[in-house]
Amino acid sequence: MAVSLPSATGASARTGTGDRPDTTLRRKRAKHRLKVLGFLSPWLIGFSVFFGYPLIATVYFSFMHYNQIEQPSFVGLRNWRYVLAQMPLFGPALWNTIWLVVVMVALRVAFGLGIGLLITKVKTGVGFFRTAFYLPYLAPPVAATVAFVFLLNPSTGPVNRVLGWAGIHGPTWFNDPAWAKPSLVLLGLWGVGDLMVIFMASLLDVPREQYEAADLDGAGAWSKFRYVTWPAITPIVLFAVVTGVVQTMQYYTQALVAGKIASGVSIGPGSVVQPGYPDHSTLTVPQLVYQLGFQNFNTGAACVLSLVLFVIAMAVTLLLMRKNAGLIPAED
Known part of the structure; x- marks a missing residue:
């Protein structure tokens, strides 16, 4: 005797959603990540403003001639040679x-x-x-x-x-x-x-x-x-x-x-x-x-x-x- 299997459409209708289980799981994980980022955002902003940006700027200016008045100009390793050797x-x-x-x-x-x-x-x-x-x-x-x-x-x-x-x-x-x-x-x-x-x-x-x-x-x-x-x-x-x-x-x-x-x-x-x-x-x-x-x-x-x-x-x-x-x- 042949047994009819429920179709995917019928299963989706019974569960009340048309999403696959793995799609629902990915959405839950994405919401969880956004929630975690929301709680971490004060620290991330503070870290970026008070540590990340100053560190990048320090590396940038170490290769520049900059007297805080004129525009910085690239000098390569001249500052490094002066400090470490001269x-x-x-x-x-x-x-x-x-x-x-x-x-x-x-x-x-x-x-x-x-x-x-x-x-x-x-x-x-x-x-x-x-x-x-x-x-x-x-x-x-x-x-x-x-x-x-x-x-x-x-x-x-x-x-x-x-x-x-x-x-x-x-x-x-x-x-x-x-x-x-x-x-x-x-x-x-x-x-x-x-x-x-x-x-x-x-x-x-x-x-x-x-x-x-x-x-x-x-x-x-x-x-x-x-x-x-x-x-x-x-x-x-x-x-x-x-x-x-x-x-x-x-x-x-x-x-x-x-x-x-x-x-x-x-x-x-x-x-x-x-x-x-x-x-x-x-x-x-x-x-x-x-x-x-x-x-x-x-x-x-x-x-x-x-x-x-x-x-x-x-x-x-x-x-x-x-x-x-x-x-x-x-x-x-």
């Missing part, structure tokens, strides 16, 4: 920036973690110590630098005076090329309250049960830190290191203000002071970017320096975020 201050500025990145970031992370560990162990007065260590971070960078240069003044500063009472001849700090960068590191350690708060939150989030299990196994303080605390806070350490590298690559205000005040040059309207005092020991690449771009109106060379900083920061960040770098667990 600019005498590029080498010292790059060395100072890398030195600050390596030393300052490492010490700030270690110091912030150490203070966080100490405060989490304190039984009384936690609020006082937490506030005391966090307050210097709230000081404006210029005011904090001015105060710190006053404290380390080689002749009238209280730090050298106290060292003199102990029979120690204090260094000249910001007036000595060998001590200028370590003095900036001390300034960075003085304002380590931001990392202290982050590490305190991560340390308090480590499960207590793991410490109790380690105590039952007879683990000491170092073993508990290595096998319990450190694996739990490695993502926070990675965050602190990466953000520290990016911030130190942009190190500008503190080094410039400290050099100007230590040199004794009066800072006022219209005054132009060469950065890097003493003997270019506090000169950083962002200072050269400002000097070239806004004082010498050499926008092309300033863009080259900016791109060099961007490439170095991206390379260091990618290196740190590799799983075998030691800051990301292998199983993640």
Whole structure:
């Protein structure tokens, strides 16, 4: 006996639509993508306006001669050759920036973690110590630098005076090329309250049960830190290191203000002071970017320096975020 199969037209009529199932699925996926793009649109617009377009413009102007007055003209690799091979201050500025990145970031992370560990162990007065260590971070960078240069003044500063009472001849700090960068590191350690708060939150989030299990196994303080605390806070350490590298690559205000005040040059309207005092020991690449771009109106060379900083920061960040770098667990 022959059996009649329902036609496609009849099936479509019963379902109330003439679309095929795969067409309906594609439409649903398209609507979902549009909805996702709608939610992402504020971030996409901000990323394009404040990062994408400036990055493309920086690459464009790095191949141009542009003094911010006349129309830019193409010069090829002339700006790159000038910065990388002919600019005498590029080498010292790059060395100072890398030195600050390596030393300052490492010490700030270690110091912030150490203070966080100490405060989490304190039984009384936690609020006082937490506030005391966090307050210097709230000081404006210029005011904090001015105060710190006053404290380390080689002749009238209280730090050298106290060292003199102990029979120690204090260094000249910001007036000595060998001590200028370590003095900036001390300034960075003085304002380590931001990392202290982050590490305190991560340390308090480590499960207590793991410490109790380690105590039952007879683990000491170092073993508990290595096998319990450190694996739990490695993502926070990675965050602190990466953000520290990016911030130190942009190190500008503190080094410039400290050099100007230590040199004794009066800072006022219209005054132009060469950065890097003493003997270019506090000169950083962002200072050269400002000097070239806004004082010498050499926008092309300033863009080259900016791109060099961007490439170095991206390379260091990618290196740190590799799983075998030691800051990301292998199983993640």
